Amino acid sequence: MIHLRRGGIRADIRRVDTEAAFVDALLEEEWDLILSDYNLPGYSGLAALDKLRALGKIIPFILVSGEIGEDIAVQAMRNGASDYLLKSNLARLAPAAMMAIEANRTRLAKQHADLELSQSRQQIRELAQHLQTSIEQERAAIAREIHDDVGGALTAVKLDLAWIARHATTPALAEHAQQAMEAVTMAHEAAQRIMHNLRPAILEQGLVAALQWMTDRFAKRTGITTTFRTSHDQLTLSAGVPLVAYRFAQEALTNVSKHAQASRVSVDLAQAGGVLSIEVSDNGRGLNDDDLAKARSFGIRGLRERAETVGGWVDISSGTDGTTLILSVPLSGPENGFLDAVTPELLDTPLGSEGDPDDPTTWGHLQ
Known part of the structure; x- marks a missing residue:
């Protein structure tokens, strides 16, 4: 004392x-x-x-x-x-x-x-999860409106133009009707493409089929040699995982076409040890530290945030021989069902049977 x-x-x-x-x-x-x-x-x-x-x-x-x-x-x-x-x-x-x-x-x-930081990070993860769910709900609603309103109107106009072409009194009128039908057909195909981008119906056939279709379409559209490999013909996944995996591959391929200057790209899908992994590799120019540190570089950041919503993570390796992006998702845990809320009310009503001729699915049930 x-x-x-x-x-x-x-x-x-x-x-x-x-x-x-x-x-x-x-x-x-x-x-x-x-x-x-x-x-x-x-x-x-x-x-x-x-x-x-x-x-x-x-x-x-x-x-x-x-x-x-x-x-x-x-x-x-x-x-x-x-x-x-x-x-x-x-x-x-x-x-x-x-x-x-x-x-x-x-x-x-x-x-x-540290506790406040941990709580803040948890709140950010929950917010990101909520935003992703809201985005997918909004995408599904917009796709439905395009199909019901725009698609229905274009189909009606196409039928009317076909009637006009059949009953045309002059060759000039018939030719104009035919040209209008071609324009309507192009608009209808564009609507189908937009609907697919908003909510890919191909996922009804499973993630393996969806990625196979995506890579084939990517190769046709860009001319880049694209290879898809998988260790499984079918995968049983929680409701939220296939869409996250599909969006990851979609964004990764978009980045390749925009920035990589690559001539080859490969997409590998595997499931082992209770973890789903998707690897997208290209032989492009690679990423440097400045690319990854850009303040407005939201592509990679968006991939990571989307992965976190299902408890997954994204790894990146890049060099002069190209870039590799890997999504890893544990196949257990409460996070993997976060998109369940998207499907019941918004996606159960049939949307019709007409679709993109290149799309092997229809817009009957979006899940």
């Missing part, structure tokens, strides 16, 4: 000398510091330190002894003691106490900040 006051510390002190009293004191109040003699009647400073740890209390603990060996001092520090002092050198008590208290306050502040 005297040495603390000499050091400028005014403290409320409670003295205990048994384990029971020590535990009661810990449970009754919040303490800034514990000073413990090494030898106590029927008790010891190291036992008090162990009890403090067992109770989960984070309080600075200074061990004081008349004579303490180096081994014991090391053991005390390893067990969580803030410091140890010899009774012959209690002039250090006040500075050691202040240092221990300040260090503990810093540690608690860091723990609080």
Whole structure:
């Protein structure tokens, strides 16, 4: 007490000398510091330190002894003691106490900040999950409206133009009707393509079939040699996973066509050890650190955020011989069903049977 006051510390002190009293004191109040003699009647400073740890209390603990060996001092520090002092050198008590208290306050502040950061990250993940669900719901609704309103209107106009062409009284009128029919056909195909991009009906056939169709179409559209490989003919996946995997491959191939300057690309789908993985590799120019560090580089960032919604992650490796993107998704966990809410009301009503001639599916049931 005297040495603390000499050091400028005014403290409320409670003295205990048994384990029971020590535990009661810990449970009754919040303490800034514990000073413990090494030898106590029927008790010891190291036992008090162990009890403090067992109770989960984070309080600075200074061990004081008349004579303490180096081994014991090391053991005390390893067990969580803030410091140890010899009774012959209690002039250090006040500075050691202040240092221990300040260090503990810093540690608690860091723990609080880490907790807040963890909670913030969790909230961001939940928000990203909610946004992805909302986006897919909106996509499905827009696709339905395009099919029901635009598609229906274009079909009606096409039928009327066909009637006009059949009953045209002059060759010029018949030719104009035929040209109008061709324009309507192009608009109808565009509507089908937009609907597919909004909500790919091909996923009804399974992820393997969807990726095979995507890569074939990508090769035809871009002229880039594209290879699709898989270890499975069929995969049983949670409702949210196929769409996330499909969008990942779609975005990765889009990046290849826009930026990679590649002549070859491969897409590999595998399931092993309870993890689904999709690897998209190209032989393009590769990515450098500046590309990945761009403030508005949302492509890669979007892939990672989408992967996190199903508990997955994205790995990137890039060099002069090309770039590889890998999506990995554990096939267990509550995250994998996050898109279940998209399917019941929005997607169960039939949308019709006419479709893109290049699309092997129809718009009957979007799931």
